[in-house]
Amino acid sequence: xxxxxxxxxxxxxxxxxxxxxxxxxxxxxxxxxxxxxxxxxxxxxxxxxxxxxxxxxxxxxxxxxxxxxxxxxxxxxxxxxxxxxxxxxxxxxxxxxxxxxxxxxxxxxxxxxxxxxxxxxxxxxxxxxxxxxxxxxxxxxxxxxxxxxxxxxxxxxxxxxxxxxxxxxxxxx
Amino acid sequence: xxxxxxxxxxxxxxxxxxxxxxxxxxxxxxxxxxxxxxxxxxxxxxxxxxxxxxxxxxxxxxxxxxxxxxxxxxxxxxxxxxxxxxxxxxxxxxxxxxxxxxxxxxxxxxxxxxxxxxxxxxxxxxxxxxxxxxxxxxxxxxxxxxxxxxxxxxxxxxxxxxxxxxxxxxxxxxxxxxxxxxxxxxxxxxxxxxxxxxxxxxxxxxxxxxxxxxxxxxxxxxxxxxxxxxxxxxxxxxxxxxxxxxxxxxxxxxxxxxxxxxxxxxxxxxxxxxxxxxxxxxxxxxxxxxxxxxxxxxxxxxxxxxxxxxxxxxxxxxxxxxxxxxxxxxxxxxxxxxxxxxxxxxxx
Amino acid sequence: xxxxxxxxxxxxxxxxxxxxxxxxxxxxxxxxxxxxxxxxxxxxxxxxxxxxxxxxxxxxxxxxxxxxxxxxxxxxxxxxxxxxxxxxxxxxxxxxxx
Numbered sequence: 001x002x003x004x005x006x007x008x009x010x011x012x013x014x015x016x017x018x019x020x021x022x023x024x025x026x027x028x029x030x031x032x033x034x035x036x037x038x039x040x041x042x043x044x045x046x047x048x049x050x051x052x053x054x055x056x057x058x059x060x061x062x063x064x065x066x067x068x069x070x071x072x073x074x075x076x077x078x079x080x081x082x083x084x085x086x087x088x089x090x091x092x093x094x095x096x097x098x099x100x101x102x103x104x105x106x107x108x109x110x111x112x113x114x115x116x117x118x119x120x121x122x123x124x125x126x127x128x129x130x131x132x133x134x135x136x137x138x139x140x141x142x143x144x145x146x147x148x149x150x151x152x153x154x155x156x157x158x159x160x161x162x163x164x165x166x167x168x169x170x171x172x173x
Numbered sequence: 174x175x176x177x178x179x180x181x182x183x184x185x186x187x188x189x190x191x192x193x194x195x196x197x198x199x200x201x202x203x204x205x206x207x208x209x210x211x212x213x214x215x216x217x218x219x220x221x222x223x224x225x226x227x228x229x230x231x232x233x234x235x236x237x238x239x240x241x242x243x244x245x246x247x248x249x250x251x252x253x254x255x256x257x258x259x260x261x262x263x264x265x266x267x268x269x270x271x272x273x274x275x276x277x278x279x280x281x282x283x284x285x286x287x288x289x290x291x292x293x294x295x296x297x298x299x300x301x302x303x304x305x306x307x308x309x310x311x312x313x314x315x316x317x318x319x320x321x322x323x324x325x326x327x328x329x330x331x332x333x334x335x336x337x338x339x340x341x342x343x344x345x346x347x348x349x350x351x352x353x354x355x356x357x358x359x360x361x362x363x364x365x366x367x368x369x370x371x372x373x374x375x376x377x378x379x380x381x382x383x384x385x386x387x388x389x390x391x392x393x394x395x396x397x398x399x400x401x402x403x404x405x406x407x408x409x410x411x412x413x414x415x416x417x418x419x420x421x422x423x424x425x426x427x428x429x430x431x432x433x434x435x436x437x438x439x440x441x442x443x444x445x446x447x448x449x450x451x452x453x454x455x456x457x458x459x460x461x462x463x464x465x466x467x468x469x470x471x472x473x474x475x476x477x478x479x480x481x482x483x484x485x486x487x488x489x490x491x492x493x494x495x496x497x498x499x500x501x502x503x504x505x506x507x508x509x510x511x512x513x514x515x516x517x518x519x520x521x
Numbered sequence: 522x523x524x525x526x527x528x529x530x531x532x533x534x535x536x537x538x539x540x541x542x543x544x545x546x547x548x549x550x551x552x553x554x555x556x557x558x559x560x561x562x563x564x565x566x567x568x569x570x571x572x573x574x575x576x577x578x579x580x581x582x583x584x585x586x587x588x589x590x591x592x593x594x595x596x597x598x599x600x601x602x603x604x605x606x607x608x609x610x611x612x613x614x615x616x617x618x619x
Contacts, residue, residue, distance in 0.1 A: 009525065012529070012532055013532055013535070016531075016539075017535055019535075019552055019556045020553060020556070021539070022545060028549050028553075032555060039559060039560075042525075042528075043566055043567070046566075046571065048566050048578070051566045051578060051582075054581075054582055055563075063589055066593075067548075067552060067592070067596075074548045094535060101531065109523070129570065131575040131576055131578065132569070132582065136579045136583075147583055149188070150586070153182070153212060156181055156182070157212070157594055160174065160178060161597040200565075200583065203587075207590070218601060223606060223616055224616050224617060226601045226602055226604075226605045227606070229598060241533075241537075241554065244561055244584075245530075245557070248568065
C-alpha cells in the first residue's frame, strides 16, 4: 500500500508537470485528466471513497469534458506535445526542481509519515466522508444555500458574458 | 442589461463582501472573494467591446489566482497547525504567501501590473466599483491577519507601492490609468501603517473611497477619460471644473482638504514609531504623486484648449445624470479635515 | 511536512508557476487554474480524512462547486475573447498596454 501511494502521489505531481509545461491545450487537458484520476486514487487510499467518487463524477466527468471540448477553440496547425523542444525543456526543469525540493525534505520523512492514516476503516458502518454530506444538509445548510445562489449567479454571468451584441454564442467562434 | 440580472449581480457583490466580513473560517472568506469576482465580471464586460472583454479576462485571471493562493496559504496553515480561523494564521510560510496573494488582489506594487490595464478598459461606474467596493473584502482579511505578518514584507510592499504609484502615473495621459496609479499609491499608504495603527488604515481606506468616488463621479459627469478632453470641460460646466481641481489636490493630499488627514496621521504615527527614514520616503513619494495631480489641475483650469474654436462655446444644458452623489462626495472630499479630532475619537 | 503534504503543495505550486510564467493560450491558463483547484480539493479532502474531522469533508464539495463556477466563467470569457479578438492567444490581449 505504501509503495502504491508513493506511485500515486508521484503521478499526481507528474500530471501537474504535464499541465504546467505549456503544451498545446489538448495535451494539457490530457495531463489534467491523468492528475484528476490519480487524485481519485489518492483519496480512495486515504479512505475517502465518497469524495473520490465526487471528484471522479463532477471534476472528471463534468468539467474536464467541457475543457476537452473547448480545446477545439485553441486548435493549432502544429500541436506541441511533451516531446517538442521547448516543452521538453520545461518538463525537465520542473521535474528537476520538484526532485531537488523533495530531496531537501527527504530526511524528514520518517517511516511513519508514509503510512496512510485511515482510522475510520474498521469500526464504522458508514464511511467517514459521508458525514460531510449530512453536515451539508443539516447544520451547514446555509453553505448549501450560498452554493445554490452562486450557481444561479454563474448561470447569469455566463449568459451575460457570452451574449454579445445580439449575436449567437457560436457565430464568431 | 436586464434589470433583474443587474439586481442579482449587484446583490451578489454585496453578498460576497458581507460573507468575507462575517466569516471567521478561511473557506467562507475565500467563497466571499470568489463571489465578488464572479459578480463583477459581467458588469465589466457589459459593453462587449474588445477592450472591456480584455480587461475582464485579465481581471478574472489575476483575481482567481489570488483567491486560490489565499486558500492554499490557509490550507498550508491548517496542515501545519490544524487551525482554520482567520486570526490564527501563524505559520510563517502561510503568512508570507497570504500577504503576497492579497497584494496581488488589491494591486500592491510588485504585483500591480494588472491594475492600470484593467481600469483602463472599464467604463467609469464599474471602475468606481472596482476601486472602492472590491477593496473592502481583502482589507477586512488583512486587518485581521496583519499582526502575524512579517513587518519587513509589509514595509517593503508599502514603500514600493507609493513609489511605483507616483512614478507610473507620471507619463500617463489617460485619466483612468492615472486613477489606477493613484489607487496603488494610496494602498501603499494604507499597508505601511497597518501594524502600528490599524484604525489609521481604516481611516485612510475610508477617505480614499470618498475621494476616489468623487473623482470617478466627476469624470462620469463631464464624460472625460483623457487629459485633452479634460482641458475643455471648463466650457461645459465651470463650477465642476473648479471643484475637480480641488478634488484632485485632495487626492494628492494638500492641507486644507480631506486627503491631508490620512497622510498627516500616518506620517505622525510612523515618526512616533521611530521610523523617520520610512516616513521621509513616504512623504517624498507623495510628492511624485502630487506632480501628476497638479499636471491634471494645470491642464484643466489654467489652460484653454489649443484648438481654434470654430464655433461658440457649447450649450450648458442641464445634465440628466443624478448629481446628488457627486455633490455629497465632493463636499466630503473637500471639507472633512476639520472633523479630524472627531473621526480620530470615533476610530480609536 | 509529510509526503502527502509535499505532493499537493508541489502540485499547486507547479500549477501556479505554469499560470504565471508561460502561457500561449488562454485555455492553457484556465487549465492551470483548474489544476490548482484540483490540488486544493485533494488538500482539503485529505485534511479532513487525516485529522479525522469528518464533518469538514463538506468543504471539498463546496470548493468543487465554486471551482466549477470559476471554470465556467473562464470558459465564457474564452468565448468572449475569441469573439472580440479572433483568437485565444494571450499575446493578442494587448489593447490596453501603454
